[in-house]
Amino acid sequence: MPKAKNAVTGVPTRRRVLIAGAGLGLTVTACTRDAGPPEDARGPGFHGLRQAGVTTPRQATALLLAYDLDPALRGAAGARALKAVLGTWTHALAETLGSDGSRAARLTATLGIGPALPARLGLRAPAALRDLPAFTGDRLDPDRCGGDLLVQLCADTTDVTEAIAATLTRLAGEALYPRWRQDGFLPPSSDGTTTPRDLLGFEDGTANPTPEECERWVWSGNATCLVVRRVHLRLEDFARLPVHRQEEIIGRSRSTGGPPDAGRDGRSPAGGPEGSAPPRSHVRAVSPRLDSGARMLRRGYSYADGPTDQGLLFLAFMRDPALFARVQRRMAAQDELSGFAEARGSAVAYILPGARPGRPLGAELLD
Numbered sequence: 001m002p003k004a005k006n007a008v009t010g011v012p013t014r015r016r017v018l019i020a021g022a023g024l025g026l027t028v029t030a031c032t033r034d035a036g037p038p039e040d041a042r043g044p045g046f047h048g049l050r051q052a053g054v055t056t057p058r059q060a061t062a063l064l065l066a067y068d069l070d071p072a073l074r075g076a077a078g079a080r081a082l083k084a085v086l087g088t089w090t091h092a093l094a095e096t097l098g099s100d101g102s103r104a105a106r107l108t109a110t111l112g113i114g115p116a117l118p119a120r121l122g123l124r125a126p127a128a129l130r131d132l133p134a135f136t137g138d139r140l141d142p143d144r145c146g147g148d149l150l151v152q153l154c155a156d157t158t159d160v161t162e163a164i165a166a167t168l169t170r171l172a173g174e175a176l177y178p179r180w181r182q183d184g185f186l187p188p189s190s191d192g193t194t195t196p197r198d199l200l201g202f203e204d205g206t207a208n209p210t211p212e213e214c215e216r217w218v219w220s221g222n223a224t225c226l227v228v229r230r231v232h233l234r235l236e237d238f239a240r241l242p243v244h245r246q247e248e249i250i251g252r253s254r255s256t257g258g259p260p261d262a263g264r265d266g267r268s269p270a271g272g273p274e275g276s277a278p279p280r281s282h283v284r285a286v287s288p289r290l291d292s293g294a295r296m297l298r299r300g301y302s303y304a305d306g307p308t309d310q311g312l313l314f315l316a317f318m319r320d321p322a323l324f325a326r327v328q329r330r331m332a333a334q335d336e337l338s339g340f341a342e343a344r345g346s347a348v349a350y351i352l353p354g355a356r357p358g359r360p361l362g363a364e365l366l367d
Ligand code: HEM
Pocket: 198, 200, 202, 203, 204, 205, 206, 207, 208, 229, 231, 250, 252, 273, 282, 283, 286, 287, 288, 296, 298, 312, 314, 324, 327, 328, 331, 337, 341
């Protein structure tokens, strides 16, 4: 992203951008595995043209962190503060993600900026980065929405994500205020060979774009956008339905994850990925056919915040969140699943191009 002129020249009353230590000597709680996984099963380090955690196969757990830049920091002073934070974080992440413990737990860290930040700092905003519109049926809690900086941490064990989260918050010093955080998990039974199931009991994440489709629809150069939705699910009401009704609502077979009328070979006589799924089913409402083939890469997790609030931590990467808005509107209008779902948190972020030696995160935006 080419640099845009800083429009405002506010001088901070005190320097909030001095963040000590640059993460030197960080330690991460050791992963519980005894032996390291084979090399090809290891997560990537931190440097690369693109950030990891987008096309990376899902790890067992996720931790989403949202921060706000100190509201007193605007214009050039704000841009300097952001640059200092991102520089320090890049250094710390490169060191931490290179460690054996992080690699064994396949730790990834994926950073993005929220829609309000570029205008406030006088930076040119990526065209696709806009707040999501309001959707019918949402019941959003402002304390679980938005954020100037979004961090997605994923790993197979929560000790490593918690450790790096604490480090990032500490290194942000007074420049950033924590805004919200959300844990997510995949069911423990997931063995990596079948698609993990969501809390409704269906395989979720099957019909994702191919690497070629990701080049076309997910990546924009080396950047992308992340849509986060904390979707509360009425699990007990859904579980009370007979399996054939559940399958009608999702539009997939609960046992195979394929089209509801698929035979043993996974193919449906009706053809196509939706087979004979009813018109008001989820897979019909969200079908890429209705978006001229446009795709999003869903990388969701389940969440459980006590017995009465459980659901889907919907995480999806796409070139332009306008796609999400179109799909979500169709869901609200025609998808029977919407009767069992209620978005309570929501955020969108521009996922920065990756960091490289000498090019910290955000360099394209801030240099
Ligand atoms: C309300 C909670 C939700 C649940 C429980 C859920 C569950 C599922 C399941 C079980 C599938 C079929 C398996 C698969 O292909 O992965 C699926 C597919 C899909 N869902 Fe959802 N979903 C939810 C919300 C959403 C939302 C909010 C969106 C976007 C606005 C969305 C977009 C999609 C897409 C694009 C597909 C793939 C369709 C295809 O390519 O054929 N889902 N979902």
